[in-house]
Amino acid sequence: MFESAEIGNSLPREAYEREMPRLRTRLIELQTQLLERRATEVLIVVGGLVGAGRSETARLIGELFDPRHVEVVPDLPPNDEEASRPPMWRYWRQLPAKGRIGVFFYGWYAGALGERIGKRCDLAHFDARLEGIKRFEQMTVDEGALVIKFWFHLSRKSQRRRLEELAADPETAWRVTKEDWAHAKSYRRIRNVAERMVRETSTGAAPWFVIEGEDRHYREIAVARTLVDEISRVIAAQDEAAHARRRRRNGAKTARLSPPPVATLGTTDVLSALDLSLSLSSKDYDDELPRWQGRLAELSREKKLRKRGIVVAFEGYDAAGKGGAIRRVAAALDPRFYRIIPVGAPTDEERSHPYLWRFWRHVPQQGRMAIFDRTWYGRVLVERVENLLAEADWRRAYAEINEFEQELVENGLIIVKFFLVVSPGEQLKRFRAREKVPFKRYKITPDDWHNREKRKDYDTAIIEMVQRTSSELAPWTLVEAENKRFARIKVLKTLVETMEAAL
């Protein structure tokens, strides 16, 4: 989910200076409209990792608008009056009136986040609190509020570098506290808790916007653009509703779809950040292959596995080498241990059940492995790109898939998901080669050529898929598959290491 915010997004100073004044003017105009209408209160939640620019952003938002109509609510421990009432009481009191803007530093997330990171509440209680938060946000939105939530993220390496920079500069050293360093040490835990929170509470009513926080210019433009987009959207929706009311009374509100969670300014993404030049020589390959296959074979006989089970999911561009990778995995295993499930167009029986039914059928028993050659992700890849179903349907599939995988993981299954990536050039070469080799010719169909033309649409779908469904429970592994040997070893190695970590 956070992968797209760990690739070092940045923006040159000139671009920043060109765009920021325009965005500010626009935001002041929008604020004036909010004040004139007095129909919407704007609730902005700011949270994120240490060093990702949370407090700078809270301050920035205060400055982007006319500050007389903005209330910044810090994250302080409750005072006596607040402590003697239910925890939500203080947030209700702090709600800005319609037309005004409230900036909440962590806001109603502070308690649940802090307790979960500090291990003072278990997963079920954490989820229950998130449910409560969702209902609170849904209610404020139903009552006319606009809720915008920012989460500032950066990679572990960037966080360390940033803290060191701040500590080295005498002017900023005071800002780096002992707790900051302690937080940096629990990077993994905090990232996982935050990821669950963002995943569970990103709703159509109140989505999270995840922003990579290292580069100030990038961060600020992303924030300002999001604010402009969201406030304009609400104002436009009000105008439309007013129109609709004039035409027919009682116009139903149009449901809003949750936007992709990670804001990108269109510069870099997880796909273009891949280094497709990675490769492995034949000699190294011949050394590594038996080594990893041997470890995999051993693991498959591991006693602890008897109460677990493994789901391996393969997706990838056409001709990226899924089949070859699957064969290298299978070759290491006892045939009674695994089953390969090739996923094609659904049968009639499958069509007469809910979409996920066909995959539930193939969930492996304890102690077994199921290898899916193409998967449930078809819903948000091919079916999305080819317009085989309505947007609302593939949008809800992200949440359904996350639920599905969460349920498997909570019941002891280990999920490993691979997406194999080749460049368009290499893909073309492989297509041509297949056409020439008689026994490989069946592998290439008119569909393949058609899919190539839609590469850009597929890329968009893949990036959103990774943003929405790569979770701490079932992360995606993007495999650089330009060199088949490199890809196969990466697949085997990832599988072995994930299994070792889980057992």
Next chain:
Amino acid sequence: MFESAEIGNSLPREAYEREMPRLRTRLIELQTQLLERRATEVLIVVGGLVGAGRSETARLIGELFDPRHVEVVPDLPPNDEEASRPPMWRYWRQLPAKGRIGVFFYGWYAGALGERIGKRCDLAHFDARLEGIKRFEQMTVDEGALVIKFWFHLSRKSQRRRLEELAADPETAWRVTKEDWAHAKSYRRIRNVAERMVRETSTGAAPWFVIEGEDRHYREIAVARTLVDEISRVIAAQDEAAHARRRRRNGAKTARLSPPPVATLGTTDVLSALDLSLSLSSKDYDDELPRWQGRLAELSREKKLRKRGIVVAFEGYDAAGKGGAIRRVAAALDPRFYRIIPVGAPTDEERSHPYLWRFWRHVPQQGRMAIFDRTWYGRVLVERVENLLAEADWRRAYAEINEFEQELVENGLIIVKFFLVVSPGEQLKRFRAREKVPFKRYKITPDDWHNREKRKDYDTAIIEMVQRTSSELAPWTLVEAENKRFARIKVLKTLVETMEAAL
């Protein structure tokens, strides 16, 4: 919530024999349409209290339709193959294909219900499982299924009588097991768990239908009518969607509102079941009043109360005597201990915040009492009846109010809710009397006369309010207020006993 299913609903044999054949014919017609369309699978969940006719109904449903296209799924412990997979796997496998009907005895609720009743899972885990169930149901509905859930309820007294009847008859005695008697003993606990489940999982997508189960005729007609209504509704919605598609592509699904949870055949309801002839003589009143006021005064100085707090909510028909009852409560208390909050039309400041904001403001501190003269229920009473807001808005208020009260209770507050009922005749007498007494004349306004005319609409709103918001956490007490003395003592007594039970 279950009050409407504890009033001894019944139906005469002749009415049953007149209506049942018509309903059966209609159900067979509807089933034929389901089979022709193959667009919808019908999932029927049957659950309820011992003795309320659960198994008879499961059998009945099998007989109402052509049994070749109905699958009845019993509530058995998982077999080996099922036990080695995630718990939901078996329910996925059991889903009927589109066009067919599945009857699930407890279905996916079996595990969570059993564990919570057996105290093998805490409230947070129970809620988490209910959330999972809601998502599962939402997903099947999004994929075209129709989910109908029946809960068969009866009062504690009726349950006991029914079990004794069954045990006495040699032909049915074998059906009453030891566990049944054990369940009857835990009536209160099971009722509370079931109530939470019904409340949390009654969604627009998959509502519960609560049916009083004692009288066979009543029960079967209620079930058959519900089946006819629900299946016709889905078929009509499909026809309409097909029409809409022809007009414009990509027609958004219309959101469905959850129906009132307790099915009634329009014979009796919680209001008409009240005995308004209850009264108290002046002499008894003069004895009882100081007694209960004394106990209340003592309780208000109770040490345990310092970490708690009390919310007393008064609603009722005009001239039912709310003011008088509130004065009798207040008279017993130290003025620093309580605050009376009269609720009128919202101020401008209140209007510029979400609806519940004005009530959150007045949540009492620990150790204090807040007495609301009219309450947050105005949303689903006067605002509903007078069309002051859209149906969708007052419908969502039920869930919001339940959340609000749940949050207060979970944070140590005690909630006591009174609704005072007078007959239209007595009300008229009181109005006339007020007109004659100069210092009471201000109490009667043209609104009051207007409200009298809308009595029937108010009754409907009150019955639904009790069905939806009387919970084990914050139950409604309906007060027979035809005799003011009786009403005042009932209010004081209920308040004292609720506080004693909670402390």
